[in-house]
Amino acid sequence: MQQQLIIGTLLHGGTYKIEKVLGQGSFGITYLAEHTNLGKKVAIKEFFMKELNSRDEDGSITGMSDSSLSQNYCQKFKKEAINLSRLDHPNIVRVTDSFSENGTFYYVMDFIEGKNLNDYIKSHYIDEAEAVSIIKSVADALIYMHEEKHMLHLDLKPGNVMRRNSDGHVFLIDFGLSKHYSTDGQPETSTTIGLGTAGYAPIEQGNQAKNGEFRPTIDVYALGATFYKLLTRETPPPASDLVSDDELLENKLREKGVSDNLIKVVTEAMCPNVRKRTQTIREFKGNLDCIKSETQATINVTSDDTIAGTGKEETIVTSAEDFEKAGNVSKSPVFTEDAAENTENKAKNEDDISLNHSIFNFKGRVGRVPYWLVVFSIYVIGLFFFVLEETMRSIDVQVENSVLSTMEPIMFMVLLVLYFYVVLAVGAKRCHDLGHSGWFQMIPFYGFVMLFGAGNRDGNEYGERRDGISKKSLKVLGVIIAIIYIIVFAICLIGKIELH
Structure with a gap:
């Protein structure tokens, strides 16, 4: 229908x-x-x-x-x-x-030509400075709603925030659960509050029917949860989990290497106890502005346009716009006392993104060069089989041992299956880079597109722009192939010895 x-x-x-x-x-x-x-x-x-x-x-x-x-x-x-x-x-x-x-x-x-934050997170690495910039834009919209229109959003989450492709401007969308409220927290209508979205709704949003009122702290919690998603790339834990484990949020943020000052902002905004939570969006944004002010007071611009450490142990975050005004055009204005340590951490984060998919699975994306290498390797192994077979015929090797004669074709079949499986897995990754499902490689002549197509460099729903093949899985593949080669050569050698 x-x-x-x-x-x-x-x-x-x-x-x-x-x-x-x-x-x-x-x-x-x-x-x-x-x-x-x-x-x-x-x-x-x-x-x-x-x-x-x-x-x-x-x-x-x-x-x-x-x-x-x-x-x-x-x-x-x-x-x-x-x-x-x-x-x-x-x-x-x-x-x-x-x-x-x-x-x-x-x-x-x-019409906003862009992506919601959920999709944007999937296709881009977001550093702390960009996350802060996005959240502050959303906070500005919520401050306007709360203070000038006495209106709550009630369903704030990354999927309801759009980012325009052309300039990165952020828009708040989808007001299906929004409500007007009076100064004492009473809704203007008798309709009930929506339950929101798991991970982004505080416990009191679901329990609103018990007291019949709601306050801006609901949107404060959701804004903190949205900030959490930008910083960790993970959906926040349900509010009920935070009640049973008051250190859960902080531990997860630390695992992702989030700065101490931003951890404090998020945990205070997502506090399950509404009385201990950040009370207004303006206060939330003020906490971020304090971080920015601290940064401006401690950053020193040297004569050769470099940024010096401040001597503080915690990471300091400033907006990219303010940083460029200070004379540096870096897109990642995040500093620690040890600049080398910060560079190493950032490189590690980027490496986690670019090398987080095994060559044996069908996730992730690869470009033309890795796919060319895989296809070329197939021809190399095929040539190796041909040369090995011709060599065995030329020296008239006939393996008489029943065990050896059985193992020989098995080893060849294992090697063939392994290679064709890898080709399909990497082919699926190549299809993803072109914005299509991995099944597209089964279409006749689509292989030419996979070999020569430029791919979607800006990212798409199938994964990161810098997705690649993990080094660890490549080492495993190499070890497997080496073992198979050794076995095959051993069979040939033993066959030649038995022949004599």
Whole structure:
């Protein structure tokens, strides 16, 4: 049954033309569309409950009677559009239009050509300075919502933050759970708070029904959890786990090599005890600004444009923009007392990213050169088999021993299977670099694309831009091949001795 609008569908009297589906959730479908009058791209969100609604051939939606559950949620969807239309901030996606059609409701937003933070994390290495910069932009949007609009987001997470490709500008999106609140924490409507997303929602968000109120500390927790994801590349542990182990968060951050001052910011924002938690987004951002101020007070710019250590033991973080103003254009302004140690740690982090996939598995990405090397090695081993066989024939080697005669073809088959398995594994990695599933290598003549295609250098859903093959797995492969070669040569040698 068709759920999505057909490509080319015109909406709102022909003002918008649907081009493709950007995504679908439980309550709505987001489309990329063209504003036919202005000739620009826009994003259109349509209310559609995939579990309850269906669509007729003309595009209209069924199951939206006045008393239905779908209709009730559609009214909340309209409220989301109204809430968004009232927000005017550079870090919040802008709603430009709304209308009813096809028995449902639509609202139109500026189209952001980029990735949400979840996808961005998968394809890019994010250092602490960039993570701080992103979080501060999100904090600015939340401060505006909380202090000027008395409005909470209630579903803040990396998937609801977009980063524009062209300039890295950050936008807060998806206000489906947002609510207005009064100064005493009471919601303006009788509707309940959404449960949020596991890992990003504090315990009190799920227990809100017990006291009937909610406060900005819910978004503070979610902002700290989003910061955690940027710093560690891992989903934060559930809030219930933090209650049973009050050192869990700090230990995980330390395992990832996060700076002490940033660990303090995250753990205070994600404290399970709401009274001990950072109380406002402005306070959260102020904690980050204090780190920046401390950095500005301790960084010394020398005459040859180098950065000197400050003598402090903890890592100091500053924004890339401020650092460039200080006379250095480094993209990773993170400093320790020992500059050499910092360089080594950063190199180790990058090495973890670029060499974290075994040659024997089908994950990760490789470029043309590694794939060329693998293909070339196949021809080399094939040539080796041919030369070995011809050599054995030339000296008239006939292995009489039954055990040896059985082992010889087995060793050859093991070597062949090993090599072709490696070719398939590396071929899958090459397909990933081209933005496709590993199964694409089975398509006839696609091998030419794999050999000569440039690949997706900026990263895609299949993994890191610098994904590669781990050195350890290459050593294991080499040892296996060497053992097989030794066995094969031993068989040939023993066969020759027995012949004589």
